[in-house]
Amino acid sequence: MQTVQINLNGRDVVVNEDLSILEAAKANGIRIPSLCNHTDQDVKANCRVCVVEVEGVRNLVASCSTKVAEGMKIRTDSPRVRSAVRTVVELILADHPQECLTCIRNGTCELQELSQRLGISNVRGRKRHDKLPIDDSTNVLVRDPNKCIKCGRCVEACNNIQQVGILFTHYRSTDVQITPEYGKSLSEVACVLCGQCVLACPVGAIYEKDNTAEVWDVIGDPKKHVVVQVAPAVRVSIAEEFGMPPGSISTLKMFSALRMLGFDRVFDTNFSADLTIMEEGNELLHRIQNGGVLPMITSCSPGWIKYIEHYYPEMLPHVSSCKSPQQMFGAVAKTYYAEKSGVPAEDICVVSIMPCTAKKYEAARPEMNDSGFQDVDIVLTTREFGRMIKQAGIEFDDLPDSEPDSPLGKSTGAAALFGATGGVMEAALRTVYEVVTGETLEKMEFEDVRGFEGIKSASVNLAGQNVNVAVSHGLSNAKQMMEMIKSGEGDYTFIEVMCCPGGCIGGGGQPYGTTTDIRKKRIESIYEVDRNMPIRKSHENPEIKEIYEYFLIAPLGEKSHKLLHTKYTDRKNLTAK
Amino acid sequence: MGITNIYNIIEPKDMNKNALLQILLSVQDADPRNYVSEENINQIAQMLNVSRSRVYTTASFYSEISLKPRGFHLIRVCSNAPCENDGKAEILKTIEKTLGITIGETTKDEFFTLESVNCLGACYMSPAIKIDDQVYGNLTPKETIGILKNIMEADKHE
Amino acid sequence: MNKLSKENYIFDIEPDKYIDLEGYRAMGGFSALKKALENEPSVSIEEIKKSGLRGRGGAAFPTGIKLEMVRKNEETKRYIVCNADEGEPGTFKDRFIMRHLPYQLIEGIAIAAYMVGASKGYIYVRHEYPEVQLKLRESLEALKNAGLLGNNIMGTGFSLDLHIFSGAGSYLCGEETALLSSIEGRKGRPRVKPPYPTQSGLWGKPTLINNVETLANIPRIIEKGADWYASLGTENSSGTKLISLSGDVNNRGIAEVPFGITFAEIIEQFGGGPLPRRSVKAVNIGGASGVLVPPEMLDTPLDYNKCAEVGITIGSGAIFVLDDTRSIIKNVQNRVKFFLHESCGKCTPCREGLRQIDGIVEDFLEEKAAKSDIESLERYAVTMQQASFCGLGQAAGNSLVSSLVHYRKEYEEACVNDTDDVEKKA
Ligand SMILES: Cc1cc2nc3c(=O)[nH]c(=O)nc-3n(C[C@H](O)[C@H](O)[C@H](O)COP(=O)(O)O)c2cc1C
Ligand code: SF4
Ligand code: SF4
């Protein structure tokens, strides 16, 4: 590593020569304001709140896009800098509705924080009078263009990370708008509702449709028996909503919180993740043994399912017919659990807490009603869950531990893995291996499918036969994977695809401020959860054994087929003529 | 209107992402209504294997690409200072009165669309306007009416 | 000293004379290319460096150094781009060159391509110049047929595949990185610099981008030598400059002048001075992105350094004269509206600053402005100059800021009252 000496506000410091001024200042205790900058993204340099003075340069320079150089003399605090930064922030605010008190980002907004830091007390300049229409056409996301500061972060998330290509900056000058083509709403285009744009947005210009009020309503309704399920990834991220370090594991506090919120039964999506492995593992074996379509591709990520329906419908036969754990849960909650508990299915309300925005879409799919009712009634994201806890005045840090309820609460380490990229694969391999070989798997960790690489592959020896598997996360990698399969490159039997980078722990419903580093910490925690579970293979889960014994009878059986499997729809119409 | 057979105007080998701007211009030129229709945006997106929004972002940036149907003749009035100082306002008013349209509008008979344009490089003969590919300079309101009348006459005889 | 003798013209200036290929060859055209091709590229690069030629597109960067930077790049796939986007209002010299002397430009491009080792190139012509595009296309065809362009030029083994690329109505695409994005099929937004186009230009390859006038100078320099060229101008501004003269003067049009001549002389000698019974009130130098210069500063010589000292930007060499009948604020408004239309909207100071300025200037013209608005104009304009992403925003406030220095009284007189009237706009 080469270093250079620079002078920062009169102080000589030595820094890595690859750093931008912004990064070098941060490393030396000075936080230069920034808005468009995002650690995981390309430098955009368009907000201009990060300008600083560099001796010998006529104009101010953007510290995010300017690298340090030997002998560079930088001032971040001169009157010239202060006046420019203040004016730039005022210019943004003059074009911004001042609605912080009622804004979904109140308290998490980067613009609000900046305005507060700079002590802006008076926004000079004329406001904009024309209110742009809000897009709430989907049941998942809301776009409020009035709050958009045109930073371009969502554009990069949608086009580089996900390569879906929905959001672009259209028109120019004061007309610029970050929307689908022709200003269409998200429901009119092939947006997959992954919410990665939401995670990228520094302000309240794109956000999830908040369903907390509906949950409060059903909890308060004495006729309703409200059961809740909570996804694997939430237990390693919810604590961030309360200021705990990224990756904090709070599984048991989380169950206590749910109980205190008033849910009648607290269950776990990890239970139905184990159920998914039973069905999906057997489907894979069935396809292998009966000449079915291979490679088989996983189906638990609803953003991914919507993506393949729009963009690669011809590949749909490859997708496992298994519903996602969320939907399997809903279907058995309103049948098996209803039967077992004696609560009529029509009185049961299934709420799920998910790291994902697309889960809201999945739950509302018309075909997801195999229990005779909408299988999952309301979906909340991790962020909405955090909001409910705050609204209830619950001190999360001080919560006691508690266990989930029976009969949909027990789970294994394999199920926890679903939260991380490669996890479904690993969980499936643990079970498939033992089913096929009849032997006990000694080393449960499949290191080759772990890690943050976009596409991972491994070769697994199953009873003398080598089976090639692959894993991808983030839709840009999924796209590459699809092209590979189509071109006949890579001879795979089983493929796991997750819509979001890092898998569900990086989902669009996770706490704001999710970065690659934070994703990696959450993944580590997922592995820790797995390691600490007494049972680590899905087929050994006693509640799973029970449901098959008394209700489902056998994987891929008649009941399973009705409740746990689904069909997909070709949605090419929105992407091509 | 709307859908153009793009391969009639662009060679398949030239159909790549890098050529997007030239493709848009060619498609616009080939359209009798002088614009790029939504159908064509979709078609280009499909042929280039990019999203529609990706095509639209380029198309919507450039002021010489129209996303709305336009008239048979395009009248562009230079709006920069040398022309403005030399009577652009009167020329514009004359055209508006003669045709009954303002900037951005198309006549009912779809003959003319009126637009404003940046400096035509004809400031030595300001005020200047451009009708289709022809620049007219040193204009007076009377001459302007004459030019418009001539075009209407010529079209009638076609 | 300030008159250029006919044999020293870089451009054969006779309005409405078109020089075809035969005519151009009769004038000695393509002998410079021949000469260049007979030598190592470095020989010609040295000659250009010695000539002191600086870019005519606005930034006045030394052309020889730019050529060398592209030449020295390790990547051998390189491009040449001729910037013929001429969008600066009041500028028509590139149009003149391309209509009247297209072959001289193309010869210059070919020599430059040889110097930097580029075998593919584009001439990016704005869409508003269809007749120019036509003329250039014909010229390229004629040259290919004559073996002066395309494969194996003059049998030397050097090849240049040159294309016309049409802009589509964006002033910003004249900015070099925006132009490259435009050729790559994207919207014409500027890119972060560095890397500069010389390092990473078209499709990430080293690219030479020069203005039409810059490139059209090259054949004459190679032909007649750097010393001759340097003798034409001043110490740091050598050669001649094409001036686009417009506005309130008797004769408007293109003038080729040697550097060192004063603006007053240009207006008198070529423009024939102001119209009868009128006087010069202000001169806008360098197009919309240039400044407004009061008459007392017109004795400044046309010289990059001397102009910079007094805050004049020569830019494209447009000179637009306003006489005493003109309103400064109205003229400033015209520019503000121009930039408001052409801003790409990427960065806050330019996009939002122009929106604010536009509103305030309108208030001045509608006699609704307050004294405090003058301070606001200054604050926004300075922030735009200081903090904008690209040259457009950095220059968009130039005419406004200079008018606030030299014609402040006009603003003060237009104010209605002294109250700090912020509320009314809320
Ligand atoms: C907003 C803006 C517009 C520009 N327009 C043009 C133009 O129309 N023609 C041009 O040659 N250079 C233009 N330039 C300058 C180019 O960026 C670049 O400096 C020039 O093409 C380099 O060529 P030269 O070294 O020969 O001057 C513009 C710059 C900016 C910032
Ligand atoms: S987006 Fe941020 S600044 Fe804007 S209203 Fe919401 S909280 Fe306030
Ligand atoms: S939800 Fe996903 S696909 Fe839809 S706009 Fe956002 S990033 Fe793009």
Ligand code: SF4
């Ligand atoms: S929607 Fe959000 S992320 Fe996208 S450009 Fe606007 S402010 Fe930035």
Ligand code: SF4
């Ligand atoms: S200064 Fe900013 S908004 Fe203006 S044209 Fe340049 S990048 Fe675009």
Ligand code: FES
């Ligand atoms: S953070 Fe540097 S310009 Fe936005």
Ligand code: FES
């Ligand atoms: S300003 Fe109108 S042609 Fe130049």
